[in-house]
Amino acid sequence: MLHDPAQLDLMFQALADPARRQMVDRLSRGPASVSQLAEPLAMSLSAVVQHLNVLEASGLVRTEKLGRVRTCRIEPQALRAAEHWINERRLAWERRLDRLGDFLAETKDEP
Amino acid sequence: MLHDPAQLDLMFQALADPARRQMVDRLSRGPASVSQLAEPLAMSLSAVVQHLNVLEASGLVRTEKLGRVRTCRIEPQALRAAEHWINERRLAWERRLDRLGDFLAETKDEP
DNA sequence: ACAATACTGAAGTTATCGCTTAACTATTGT
DNA sequence: ACAATAGTTAAGCGATAACTTCAGTATTGT
Numbered sequence: 001m002l003h004d005p006a007q008l009d010l011m012f013q014a015l016a017d018p019a020r021r022q023m024v025d026r027l028s029r030g031p032a033s034v035s036q037l038a039e040p041l042a043m044s045l046s047a048v049v050q051h052l053n054v055l056e057a058s059g060l061v062r063t064e065k066l067g068r069v070r071t072c073r074i075e076p077q078a079l080r081a082a083e084h085w086i087n088e089r090r091l092a093w094e095r096r097l098d099r100l101g102d103f104l105a106e107t108k109d110e111p
Numbered sequence: 112m113l114h115d116p117a118q119l120d121l122m123f124q125a126l127a128d129p130a131r132r133q134m135v136d137r138l139s140r141g142p143a144s145v146s147q148l149a150e151p152l153a154m155s156l157s158a159v160v161q162h163l164n165v166l167e168a169s170g171l172v173r174t175e176k177l178g179r180v181r182t183c184r185i186e187p188q189a190l191r192a193a194e195h196w197i198n199e200r201r202l203a204w205e206r207r208l209d210r211l212g213d214f215l216a217e218t219k220d221e222p
Numbered sequence: 223a224c225a226a227t228a229c230t231g232a233a234g235t236t237a238t239c240g241c242t243t244a245a246c247t248a249t250t251g252t
Numbered sequence: 253a254c255a256a257t258a259g260t261t262a263a264g265c266g267a268t269a270a271c272t273t274c275a276g277t278a279t280t281g282t
Binding site (some may be wrong): 129130154155157158161162167178179188 | 280
């Protein structure tokens with residue numbers, strides 16, 4: 001259920017923005033509140049919340065609110081899905097190159 | 112030289128569009144001309160060329176023109192760089208979880 | 223030489239993005 | 253009770269993105 005093309009779309013779109021990638025990077029070192037995520041970013045808290053919503057909609061980040069603080073954490077399964085998409089394409093290409101190499105090697109010294 | 116944040120930015124931005132991912136997908140099965148790339152896409156050839164330029168600027172695709180046909184192929188190194196970025200963040204998170212698990216296991220049955 | 227092919231480039235349009243400000247709600251600390 | 257903290261929501265705005273059409277340029281096949 002993670003290969004849903006619509007979800008993949010949201011994930012890559014989410015990763016396309018440098019601020020959002022910075023947020024993911026921060027979260028890869030551990031959970032954080034919204035203000036903690038915002039702290040290194042040169043933009044309003046409001047803007048950060050909007051980025052966070054994009055990340056959450058994409059499935060890359062999950063958040064949980066306790067009292068007045070919203071704690072955010074990475075969803076590794078979603079990261080894995082994006083990773084997997086790229087990996088499959090790259091491997092398909094590289095396997096193709098290998099087969100081509102074999103073919104050339106076999107054909108080289110023939111009658 | 113592949114971890115240049117600007118290049119990473121271009122790559123993720125390039126992958127954010129479904130049409131461009133479809134083009135990358137097609138190219139993962141082997142080189143193709145611009146028209147071949149355009150064929151399954153419901154848009155003008157001109158639009159495809161624009162997408163292709165984005166892909167090329169990002170380093171994900173390399174093209175070469177012979178006569179009147181431009182042949183496009185995937186650049187696996189660039190794909191690997193994007194893959195790597197995601198992988199590092201995911202692993203950082205998972206290692207963190209592991210350490211946390213170890214800590215809890217050690218602390219569990221103590222005086 | 224002429225027509226068809228395979229792009230290329232510019233201009234214009236519409237929609238979406240990434241922000242800002244401002245006003246608001248809910249929780250917590252004194 | 254009051255103020256400070258933490259986040260939310262809506263409106264608006266300028267910039268960019270994803271197209272379109274149309275007019276052009278090389279190349280190639282007949």
